[in-house]
């Protein structure tokens with residue numbers, strides 16, 4: 135067993151994250167290793183953030199993101215905050231530039247420990263999300279779940295934050311909806327050729343939303359940072375809120391600002407749980423002995 139790579143089990147508002155240190159290595163975390171780590175209750179996760187050596191000048195690292203089903207994701211807001219906290223603790227550095235498959239991300243750890251990530255610009259074109267067919271107006275598309283004549287969820291806003299999101303607006307409590315039942319059906323709906331993250335959102339004030347998310351490739355989560363960003367820009371775009379909102383998710387709250395230059399800035403916490411070493415090929419792992427204090 136080659137337990138060569140270090141990892142930290144962390145979370146961002148309860149979104150379970152494994153930060154895997156793949157720096158100085160040519161191999162990658164395999165989908166089989168991701169699924170094996172997720173199958174163990176101690177290392178169960180929503181996303182793995184694999185930190186690699188930089189591939190382009192001007193960036194600190196290349197980050198590869200895996201969902202718990204072994205599939206790859208283009209963006210993960212909560213996971214990016216965890217990466218920042220881990221690297222800031224190691225290096226003392228406060229600002230970072232990362233490359234992901236979705237592009238370049240800038241992030242910063244503040245004095246109070248909160249972390250801001252520039253999640254980039256949202257995309258609203260149907261081919262960019264992507265959708266399987268043309269929808270000229272993605273502020274509200276024709277899609278529903280539940281009985282055909284009395285849909286439970288319908289007419290979502292759709293957006294890409296690098297990854298695909300659908301936001302279903304509801305007037306009542308977001309907890310009253312059976313997201314465990316409707317989430318997988320909508321995630322895999324033919325209108326989403328690359329599947330989608332599915333959220334239920336309620337506007338509670340001009341600057342506040344509550345949100346629950348069924349994540350593509352990971353299922354029900356306590357928090358999804360990119361979904362909070364997608365919901366915030368969709369709320370502003372449809373006139374439901376202003377451009378600066380607090381998004382309350384089951385794990386806590388995120389501050390989301392859609393700046394005038396079109397960039398979306400997400401701010402929130404990250405938390406370390408424990409560290410260990412693992413085999414990126416198989417997912418075999420062991421916990422690192424913690425020093426007595």
Ligand SMILES: N[C@@H](CCC[C@H](N)C(=O)O)C(=O)O
Pocket residue numbers: 149180181201206207208209210211212213297298331349350351352357358359360361
């Ligand atoms: N938890 C993440 C988003 C995870 C990615 C998603 N499941 C996908 O496949 O797009 C976040 O905090 O943004």
